[in-house]
Amino acid sequence: MAAILNVRATVRRYRLPPAFADELIKLFDEHVTEIHSRTRVSRSVLSVKTQERRATALCKAFVELRKGGFALQGPWSLKEKHIRWLVERWVAQGQSGGTIENKLTYLRAMAHWLGKKNLVGTIGDYVDRKEHGLERSYIATEDKSWAAHGISASEKIAEIAKTCAHVAVQLKLQAAFGLRREESFLFRPLEAVRNPDRLRITRGTKGGRERDVPLDAKFAILEEAARLSNGFTGSTIPESYTLVQWVDRYKTVLKKHGVTKKGLGVTGHGLRHQYLQELYESVTGTAAPIKGSGSRPEPGLHEEAMKRVVEAAGHSRVTKANAYLSTFALQERISRHRPTGEEIGRALEEAGGNKSHAASALGISRQALYRALGASKAQ
Incomplete structure (x- = not known):
């Protein structure tokens, strides 16, 4: 049975008027688990994490509207002028195009529940994307790997280990297996190893999508993670921290060592990019397109590498690999x-x-x- 969010507790945190909150709770009870997509119909339900993100984003949007002077009496009062105001506000605050599009996706789902299917547009329906630097692409134009910035992952992680061994081992997991940040936090070494060749990633995954990644005989990292594992949960988060508290601790440690966009120009996520780029090169014998070498592998090898990369990354579409690797066509256009x-x-x-x-x-x-x-x- 799929896990269901406690919508009542989530909504009550935002102190909306009682009648407003009751209507919102009713809507969430009926719909918050539903997958909303313009391109497909699914009978599966959203993960609890995604349910919470959706409910939280919608509650925050209504709080913003009410603080902005709109006297909405309930979610059914939502109109096009409210969406436009929110988008213009988010753009003025400097929020990224991806963040705003995600919020619009949640609002679009709610509009569907309300029977107002055409209420919510895209960013481009409200502001000029180019003027505000909000053009969104799923093809990498910037190499986010640590190597591209002249940073040795092993040396920097060894430096970080002197401050916090747990953060260091989580970064090692990200670098060795392409894990996302939260996946490395919730990783349980003793349950992840299913056989000598594959590692099963089940916790903290995006959309609840489990996957296998090549183990490649990287047992030393798993042994280190096992030694540092929480005795109660089995994860790599220390016993004295909750997940939320650990996120803050992790960010603090990385900032101390300059691992930020403003610092060294990289984040922990760059290790995932580096892993997937190296995986591509190991299959094809050719550097990933984002490296700008100009060399191309044989088409068959390229297709196989793209498939392997997207599987290791935990995505459903092969084109998602372009977000880490870029494309040869784009890199050629940039070089010209x-x-x-x-x-x-x-x-x-x-x-x-x-x-x-x-x-x-x-x-x-x-x-x-x-x-x-x-x-x-x-x-």
């Missing part, structure tokens, strides 16, 4: 277009100095922009 110093200066001026927005306007990656800036300074 080398903006002049004058074009770069104009783009930066129009973007108010924001390098991400300037790179997007120029049609190049942020890394390519930094390289171009470095070259112009050297001249």
Whole structure:
């Protein structure tokens, strides 16, 4: 039997008016487990984690609307003007396109429950994506791996281990098996090893989608994780921490060692990118497209590598691999277009100095922009 969210406790946390909260609870009780998709129909239910994200995002949206001066009496009062106001507010706050689209997905699901199927559009229906730097692509334009930033994962993790052994072993798991952050937190070494060749990832997965990843004889990391495992839960989170508390601890340790976008330019997630890029190269004998080498493998090997990467990453569509690997076509297009110093200066001026927005306007990656800036300074 699928787990169901305690919607009453979730909604009550937001102190909405009693009648409003009751209507919201009724809607959630009836629909919060349903998968909502424009492209498919599914009889399965959402994971509890996704149910909570959906319910929390919707409650927060209504709180924002009421604080913004909209006297909504209940969820049934939701109108197009409310959605537009929310999107404009989120854009003004500098939220990313992906974050806003996720929130709109939750609102779209609710609109469907309310019988208002065409109520919620996409970001582009409310603001100019290009003007606000909100163009979203599922093809990587920037290499997020630690190696691409000149960082030795083993050396940096050894440095972090001196501060916290648990964070270090979680980073090792991410690097060795391509685990997401929460997967490494909830990983239970003693239950994950099913045979000498494969590792079963079941906890903390996206959408509750379990997967197997190659073990590749990396037993030393598993032994270290087992030694540090929580005696009560079996996970790598220390006994004195809850999951929420551990997320804060983990972020604090990484920040101390510069593992942030503002610091060294990388996050822990970059280890997952690096693992999947290395997996691609191990299958094809050719560097992933994002590396920009220009060499291509045989089509059959490329297809096999894409399949292996997406399976190891825990996604359902092969094209999702492009988010980690990029594509040869895109990299060729980027390499052909080398903006002049004058074009770069104009783009930066129009973007108010924001390098991400300037790179997007120029049609190049942020890394390519930094390289171009470095070259112009050297001249």
